[in-house]
Each structure stands twice: as C-alpha cells, then as structure tokens.
Amino acid sequence: MESKIHSDRYLLQRLSKYLLQSKFKLFLTFILILLSISIQILLPLILSTIIDNGLLNSNQTLLLRYILIYFSLQISYNLFQYGIELYFAVIGETSIYNLRLDVLKKVHQHDQVFFDTHSTGDTISRITTDIENMQHLLSGSALYSILSIFQIFGIIIIMLQNSIILTFVTLLTIPLSYLAMWLNKKHIREVLQESSDQIGEISSIITENILGAKVNAAYVRSIENTKEFEITNNKLFRTTFRANRNAAFIQPIAGVFSYLIMATLLLVGIMLRNNGNDEITVGVMVLFIIYSRNLRDPIVQITSLTNQIQNSFASFGRIISLYDIHNSINEKDDSRDLVLKGGNIELKEVDFGYSENSLVLNNFTLNINPCEKIAIVGHTGAGKSTISRLIARIYDINKGAILIDGQNIQNVSLRSLREHIGVVLQEPILYSDSIRDNLNLGKIIPDEQLYEILSIIGADFVKEFPNGLDTLVGERGSRLSSGQKQLLSFARTLVHNPEIIILDEATSSIDPQTELLIQRALNKILENKTTIMIAHRLSTVKIADRIIVLADGKIKEQGSFEELLSKRGEFFELYNLQFKN
Amino acid sequence: MNFNKYLVENKIDLSFSILFSFLSSIPFMGIIFYLGIIIDSLYISIASNSFNNEVILAQILIFVLIILLEYILSILYQLFSARFNSKTSKNIRTSVFKALQEKSHKYYDEENTGDIVAKSTSDLVNINNFFYVLSAQGGLMIGLFVFILGPLFYIDFVLGFIALSSLPILISSLIFFEKKYNPIELSSREKYGKVSARVAESIDNSILTKIFNSETHNMSKLKLLMDDLKLTNILKNKKQAILSIQDKIILSVIYSLILFTGGIKVINNQITIGELVTSLLMIQYLIYPIMFLIQIVVFRASYKAAEKRLANILEHPPHVLNPGNGNKFNHTMRGEIKFADVSFGYNNKLVIKNINIQIEANSTVALLGASGSGKSALINLIPRFYDVDSGSIFIDEVDITELDLPSLRRKIGFIDQETFLFSKSIKENIAFGNPEAGMEKIIEVAKISQIHQFIEELPEKYDTVIGERGVTLSGGQRQRLSIARALLLDPKIIIFDDSLSAVDIKTEHKIQSVLEVLLKDRTVIFITQRLSTVLNTDKIIILAKGEIVEIGRHETLIKTNGIYRDLFETQIDGLMDLSRIELGRKGI
Ligand SMILES: Nc1ncnc2c1ncn2[C@@H]1O[C@H](COP(=O)(O)OP(=O)(O)O)[C@@H](O)[C@H]1O
Ligand SMILES: Nc1ncnc2c1ncn2[C@@H]1O[C@H](COP(=O)(O)OP(=O)(O)O)[C@@H](O)[C@H]1O
Ligand SMILES: [Mg+2]
Ligand SMILES: [Mg+2]
DSSP states (O other): OOOOOOOHHHHHHHHHHHHHTTHHHHHHHHHHHHHHHHHHHHHHHHHHHIIIIIITTTOHHHHHHHHHHHHHHHHHHHHHHHHHHHHHHHHHHHHHHHHHHHHHHHHHHSOHHHHHHSOHHHHHHIIIIIHHTTHHHHTTHHHHHHHHHHHHHHHHHHHHHHOHHHHHHHHTHHHHHHHHHHHHHTTHHHHHHHHHHHHHHHHHHHHHHHHTHHHHHHTTOHHHHHHHHHHHHHHHHHHHHHHHHHHHHHTTHHHHHHHHHHHHHHHHHHHHHHTTOTTOOHHHHHHHHHHHHHHHHHHHHHHHHHHHHHHHHHHHHHHHHHHSOOOOOOOOTTOBOOOOSSOOEEEEEEEEOSBTTBOSEEEEEEEEOTTOEEEEEEOTTSSHHHHHHHHTTSSOOSEEEEEETTEEGGGBOHHHHHHHEEEEOSSOOOOSSBHHHHHHTTOOOOHHHHHHHHHHTTOTHHHHSTTGGGOBOOGGGTTSOHHHHHHHHHHHHHHHOOSEEEEESTTTTSOHHHHHHHHHHHHHHTTTSEEEEEOSOHHHHTTOSEEEEEETTEEEEEEOHHHHHHHTSHHHHHHHHHHOO | OOOHHHHHHTHHHHHHHHHHHHHHHHHHHHHHHHHHHHHHHHHHHHHHTOOOHHHHHHHHHHHHHHHHHHHHHHHHHHHHHHHHHHHHHHHHHHHHHHHHHHOOHHHHHHSOHHHHHHIIIIIHHHHHHHHHHHHHHHHHHHHHHHHHHHHHHHHOHHHHHHHHHHHHHHHHHHHHHHHHHHHHHHHHHHHHHHHHHHHHHHHHTHHHHHHTTOHHHHHHHHHHHHHHHHHHHHHHHHHHHHHHHHHHHHHHHHHHHHHHHHHHHHHTTSSOHHHHHHHHHHHHHHHHHHHHHHHHHHHHHHHHHHHHHHHHHHTSOOSSOOOTTOBOOOSOOOOOEEEEEEEEEETTEEEEEEEEEEEOTTOEEEEEEOTTSSHHHHHHTTTTSSOOSEEEEEETTEEGGGBOHHHHHHTEEEEOSSOOOOSSBHHHHHGGGOTTOOHHHHHHHHHHTTOHHHHHHSTTGGGOBOOGGGTTSOHHHHHHHHHHHHHTTOOSEEEEESTTTTSOHHHHHHHHHHHHHHHTTSEEEEEOSOGGGSTTOSEEEEEETTEEEEEEOHHHHHHTTSHHHHHHHHHHTOSSOHHHHHHHHHHO
C-alpha cells in the first residue's frame, strides 16, 4: 500500500494530542530546558571574565572564585540535563504507547475488506517499526530544539554589549545555517517515505514466506523466492544509499559555515583592533568564538529536528492511513440492540458481490423459521460461506435486506447482533494462547463447563494433554492436528452459547465417528436454536429439518432429506455419488 | 553468531570509511589548534600594539584551508560509510531471508511470525546502526582522542595528565554500565518481539474478533504486553541517562581542574593564554569521543541483543539436513515406499509409534483414523518436513536421509491439509514448483483439478491476483488450486492430506475420475474422511494413537468385524445409532 503524503500541519495537529497527554511532565521539562539554556549562555561569559580579569590581571583569588562558580553551574547544568533526558524518555514511551494503543483500537474497527486487501506484513510494519520511528518526535526532544531559540536570543543580547560589529558577523551563522537546513530538507521526505514503504514491503514478503514455509519447502522454492526478495531488497538498498549519499554532502555544511564565521570573526576583530577599537580584548574574542560555536548548536539542532520531523512524518503518514478507519459496516446512530424472539432469519432479495462487477448472490431469498435446522449444500464457490458472513454482517449486502426476527441487521447494534449469532468458521482460527483462552476469548467460564462441552463434541484429546486446558496450541494452532483445531473452534462457539448457530463446514476434517457423536449431541444442544449447517457430507446434513441445494448463488432445490431424495433431482444425484456402494 | 563476515565482505568501503574518518580528525583538531595560535598572535599584537597584518592574514588563510580540508574528508568518509552501511544491511537481510528459507518445520512450529518479522527487520536495523557508528565515527573519535591528548601533553604535561586521568574512571563506568544494561536491552527486544507477534496475530485473526465481539479481550492482551515493554524501555532510558550524567560530571571536574591549573600556569607565564584556550576547547571536544563511547556501548547492547535473537535463525543448522552428495535420482524413481520401525514425536511426545508399512510402486494407499491419530504426522515424514526419531523410511530401498533433499521433494506432490496460497496470480500459484511451465501445462492441471472453468470466469482469468493466503477464494477453490499446483510437478509420488474436505461431492467425484488415469503409474497416499473414496484402493491403513490397528483391502476389511467395518457402517447409514458409536469409539 502506497501512502499518500499528508501536509505537515495536519500531521502535527494529530500528533500534538499524544504529547499533550503528558502536559505536566512537558511543563517541567520546559522549565528544566530554560534553566539549562540560561547556564549555557552564562558559561562563556564567565570564561571570558576569567581570562580578562583573572588571568591577564594575574588575580588568583578572582580566578579561583570564578572557577568555582563555573564548576557549580556546570554541575547544575548536568543535573538539569539528566532530568530532561529522563522526562523525555517517559514522555516518549508514554506517547508511543498511547499512539500504538489508539492505532490498534482503530485497526480492530476496520472492516473485513481492509484485511482482505492489505498485506499483514505491511500492517505489522506500520504498527511496530513506523511507530518506533516516532520516538524522537514524541519524546518532546523537539521541544529542546525549539527552546534553544531562546539561547540564540540570549547570546545576541550578551554579544551586543561587547561588540556590535562582531555581533553582526556572528549572526551571519543564522542565514547560512538556514541555507544548510534548506538544502537538507529537499527530497529527504520523499526518500524516507519511499524507504518506509519498502521496509513494509520487505516485511510483508517475509511474513508471507514464513506462513507459506511448508509450501516453499515442498516446492523447493528457496532460489526463486530469494530472487524475488532481492528485487525489493535492492530497491531498498538504492533508496537508503541515495539518502545517505546526499546527506554526506549536505550534513557537514553547517559545520563548515560555522568555522568560516570564526575565521571572519578573527579577521574582523583584528581589523577593528588595528583601527584602534579597544573594545576588542582577548577575552572578548574568545567569547565570540565560543558563542559562534554555541550559536551553531541550536541551529544544528533545529536542522536535525527538521530531519527527525521529516523522518517521523514519513512514518506517521503511513500510520495515519491505518488510523483513519476503513469501515463500511456502520452502525446507525439510532441503532438498538437486537431483541431475539425465537430466531427467525430472513434474507430478502439479497444481492451481494465482493467486487462491483460480479455478484455472488443475486436476488437471493431465504426464510429460516425460529429454531429451524437448515442445511446448505452446494458446489465450492456457490456462496455458502458468503451467506454466513452476511448474516453476521462481516460484509454488507448491496441490495435487499437481512432480517432477524423482523429487525433489519443494519439497524441493530453490531455487538448485539454478533452476540446472538455464533459462526463456526470454515477455517478454524486459534491464537497462540492456551486452549482455555482460546475457548473463553475473555469470557469467564469455569473449567468444568469447558470440559463438559469438549466432551460432548468428542474433543477428549484436551483431557489427555498433560497440561489440559493450559496447553499452548502454538501460532494458528500449529501444535494441533487440523481436526483438533476444528473441534476447538466448534467448542468455542458452543461455549459462548448463542441463539443462532452457523456451522460452516465445521466438521469437514473430523472423522465420521466423532462427527456422528457430535450430531447426537447437537440434537440436544441445538434444540432451541436456529441453526444453519453448511456441509458436503450428506451424513452431516441428514439431521436438518430442511436442506437447501445452492448453485451459483441461487436455491436449486429445497426440502427435507426424504423429500429431496424422492424428487430425484440434484440432491438425489449427490446421494447416489456418495452412497453408490 | 558472528557478523564479522559482513564487515569483511565490504572491507574496502569499511577501511576507506575508517581511514578518512580518522584523517578528518586531523584538520578537525587543526582548527582548534590554529585558533589558539591566532589568539596568541592577537594577544601579542595587542600587548605590543604592533600588528603584523601579513602574518595574521596568512594564519587566517591557513585556517580556512584546514576547514575546507575537513569538509572534503568528512564527505569522503560519509560516502564510503553510506555505501558500506547500505550494502551490509542489504547483505544481512539477504542472509536472514535465505536462512529462513532453509528452516525446517520444527522451527516454524515454535516461533511466532510477528517475532520473526521483528527480528528480521528492526533487530537487523540495530545491527546496522552499530556498524554504522563504528564505520562512520570510529576513526574520527580515535583520532580526536589521540589528537586531544597529544597536544595537551605537548602544551603542558600536567594538563595532559589531568585529562588522561579521567580515562580509567570513564571506562570503568562504561564497563559497569554495560553489565547492567545489556540484559535490559535484550529483554526490551524480546518484549518488542512479543508485541509484534501479538499484533500480527490480531491482524490475522480479525474476523474471529469480529464474530466473537472480542476486541476488548484482544486489546487487553495486547495492552499487557505493551505495558511490559513500556516499563522496560523507561528503565533502559533511565540507565542511559544515569551513565551520561556520571560521565558528564567527570568531564566537568576535569574541565575545572584544567581551567584552574592552566590559569595558574598562565599567571606564572608557564603557558600562553592561547594555549589555555586551546586546551579548554579541546577538553570540550573530549566530550565527543566520550559520548561516542556511551553511544557505542548502547548500540552494542542492541547489537548483542539482535545477535542473540537472530542466532536461532542464522546459526542453528536446520533440523532437517540435506546430505552432502545425496542420491539425485538420476535413474527414474519407481516410487516404492517403506516405513521400517518408524517412531516420531513432537517435543518428546510420540505420535507415531513403531510403524511398519510397505507401499508398492504405483499402488494407492488410503490412510484413515480419528483426528489426532497421527495421519498427517506420518506423511509429513516422507518429504522430510520432519525427520524420524527412530527407524527409517526407504524410497526405492534407499533411506530418504541419503537422498538429495530438493530432488526428493521435487518427486513428491504433497497436498497439505491446510491450503496455503501466495498473493500472486493464479498462474504463478499453479506454476509454483516450476515457474517455467507453459500455459498449456497450467491449463491442463487446472482442468484436471476442476478449477479451470472457475478461473475462466474471472475477469482476469489466470492473471487474477488472489488475496493474501488466498482469502479471496472459497475453501474448495483453494484446495483445488493446490491440487493443480502439485500435479504440475508431474510427481512420482502423490500425497493428498484430506485435500478435498471442502470440495463438494460432485466435484470430488469428477476430480477422482479424471485423476484415476493420471494416477495409474504413480504411488498415491491419501488421507480422507469420506469412506466412499477408499473402496478401490490397494491398501487401507487405519491409524489409532500413532499405531496401525488395521490394514488391508476393502473387501477383506469389510468382512472382518473390525474398526473399518464400524466406520463404514457409521458413515453409510448409522446416523442415529448410539450403540454403534460407542462401539466405534472403543477402537478409535
Ligand atoms: N473475500 C473475498 N473477496 C473476493 N471474493 C471472494 C471472497 N470470498 C469469497 N469470494 C468468492 O465468492 C464466491 C463464493 O465464495 P464462498 O461463499 O466462500 O463459497 P462456498 O460456497 O464454497 O463457501 C467464490 O467464487 C469466491 O471466489
Ligand atoms: N507441530 C506440532 N507440535 C506438537 N504436537 C503436534 C504438532 N502437530 C501435531 N501434533 C499432535 O500430534 C498428534 C497427531 O497429529 P496429526 O498427525 O496432525 O493428526 P491427524 O491424524 O489428525 O492428521 C495430535 O495429537 C497433535 O496434537
Ligand atoms: Mg465455504
Ligand atoms: Mg491431519
């Protein structure tokens, strides 16, 4: 996903929120910074006094006194700096934490289309690497750079009291540094954004190849994959090299300018003195030389701040695009909770397609009575899973209406809708947590109840694990067999005990005997529930009150098992294929 | 783990970078030194009230030349270090990617995707940062150090000695710091990896979160990990701040001491005022190498952490090793497979127990058994996704561990139970094992897998790019694509792991009748839950808890009053008969 470039002002506005969350700490750092800047302004002044009054007048007591003052100021300066660093760290970590939390919350609100169309690896990279890149900006160290402008003013005031002409020479630093900064800023933003995008791309290639590691191994793909990876890797190499190369020319310029100013200062100072201006003492010259160097610091700081800002903004641009919600599944303002009165489901003249130009369901109508058990069979890609996703409002339909007990699902709150509907997904999804956490998903349910449900559906394997419910299942349940994953996913829905249950090929990887056991149990569990079963095995669908034969998004036949067999149509044909022996 | 080889790989850029960086410290210090000289001339002129303009002008001119020299040298070292840095980071990324490709399945079972991504992106950056500061600044800092202390001693021995005395204190403070800091950094990185892993899972499992309204639950899990990371990072920063204030205070003391001693010496006319200014400026510059050392220590901690975290990618050899000069099947493979006393387990828990099977060349074998009985585990051993714990597997009477691994895998069409497709075009997905395959071949296997017609109906046909992991396809469509992908290899041995579970009966039937011809001269092992498909197989094997409980042909097994018969009857008609279930469960 390419990210668009937002205006700086817009980005700053959105960022300030995170900084302002630590208002009090920010204020304290503000004070500490002012204090340490004042010391920084004073120190050269003292040094110059030491030289002119202490050394050149050979006054040892004065020398000692001033050195003590100098020393104690330096120590306080260091202490202030320590405080500043500490506060910056806390502010930075807190802001990053809050930003990441916000982004994650938003990401949870994105609709499924977002997840279908965005690469996981790139999204991870935005939430991790890009947010890390914000560290500098969000730590408030920007504040330091901005406040160092005060240093410039302080320096100017002191300089003016010593020599007006030398002051002007020294001040040349400012336009020159600005020039250096301007040179630096050019293009850097684009380069940074480009490299962030490329890092995102790298991360998505890596992610995909980790997930597909087994396929890669089976098809001996390492050479080809490496070749493909190298294309992006080389692109990233070129981008970073280009950025660093440009920086090599531009970065040292600020330093050069400042030394050139020193040279000019010396020249002008000597000329002035030559013309009889006795304002110019050795102490004053040292003062100006140190100030011209100190003047460079805030300016260099501001330059590097602009760099950091560019860097952070490039990342923030990528983060923002996650932040802005991609959600077409909206709740109406006046949405109420779904009130279940039996569990009648009506799909009325529904049109739906994942893309504009091809409809999966076309004018689809289906009425499911309260507590009815309905089975859907049909060829792969007929739209069976799609129907289940539409009822849970994972996607919105294009036309028509879906009603549950007379309430349009678009008019009820999403939470209540999904509370009442339980979908066992075709592909079981598990977290790399314990079995218990995977079943509960945050709900507090006693272990006995979990074990009871597990045993009802024949998932006795959990008991046989040494750690029982505490067994960690691995990422995506990698430490379980596919059938075991399906059983857990099934159990999870039963644990949450919704009134409407949709089983999307929920037992396809489970052996016939366990399945039979499940069916016996289901008859009881599903007694007062509306149930939609999607399945291919006819033994699975036999318990349904009504069977729907779906083909190309349309109902081809429907009726009870016996009715359909006696019709001698499509279903009969399937029956014969499966039981021909 | 050792990353030195990347330094060696780019040694030219690295050496030039360090060299120029070191050289640039000469004009850098020259500038300061010359400032002192000019100030002295100024002082003498003022004192004697006679200005020798030419001398001073010449001095200033030299000053400017030194400045330009410094600029040129810094450009040079930055250029070389830029190239060194970009190149090494590219090379390390390549190595990590390559190493990930070689990892066996056991590795991926234990690791989390998000954490691997964190390791191969942001931990890599940390390695690079360390190299970068070393290559770009190392020379300069060494130079500064030498050229600060050298002239100081030259100016005055006592001043030099005072400056030098700071060194042991500073260094011991760094060593002390490093001991405490490194473990914190490592734990911070580990926690970052955990956050990254959980973030990855949340994104992957988005649909589950929606269906179960479990945002809050998921967020609270994320929050826990993030809290932990935050606290560790704050602690880490605190330690850094403490170190830097310690060292700065030491420097302040040194500075004041030099100012005092130097001042007295100026008063006593032992050194000039210019020399004192130079010394003071130099001490101010001493902060650079000191800060650099702190930075190096901090960066080295991240580097060390990355080294540790990447070690299990880069260092540990894969569990499954390719024998050096393995048999590459230069003769044609017959496709006879033999399991001899094979046992295998995950994490010390045996799931395959002492299995012996003889599979004749060109025969078809069906594998049945309850979920978790070890069917997938057994067939995963054939292409060596995992290696056996004991016993051996032979293909054409050669132990598979003696076969060249890529050749072995290329001869096996393995259709996994869980389909994985890449977010590439359909064409590329089918031709995954042989990117050079022609379109006719691709269409041919698509037709056999009964997916051609569907593809043709898509607007972009074979060029349609499918979503990550194939999300834009239905389960059955994915399975059929993965069958086509395996068939394209034209493998001698084909293994189907319940690969038609999401395919409807009619399509399954069609696929089977087309495959029948194709599979005639191949060895086929298939796992299924649909008994209608096992009737004509040469051998049916029933597994229970990792052991073979029945083996034979349909005709024989159906006659023995055993598990197979129970299974069979269960699926055919016994839908409601509990007693039979009970019977069956005793066996399986
Ligand atoms: N997320 C998606 N994006 C685009 N197309 C999809 C998506 N999911 C499914 N499809 C397409 O919609 C059609 C119906 O899919 P599905 O409902 O999953 O079928 P099934 O009946 O096998 O469950 C298929 O042709 C599939 O390719
Ligand atoms: N990667 C793994 N790590 C640990 N245990 C595993 C792993 N994969 C499978 N298992 C366990 O091994 C047993 C056999 O699994 P499997 O062979 O997948 O069964 P199936 O017969 O259903 O294919 C199961 O109990 C499962 O929990
Ligand atoms: Mg489906
Ligand atoms: Mg299996």
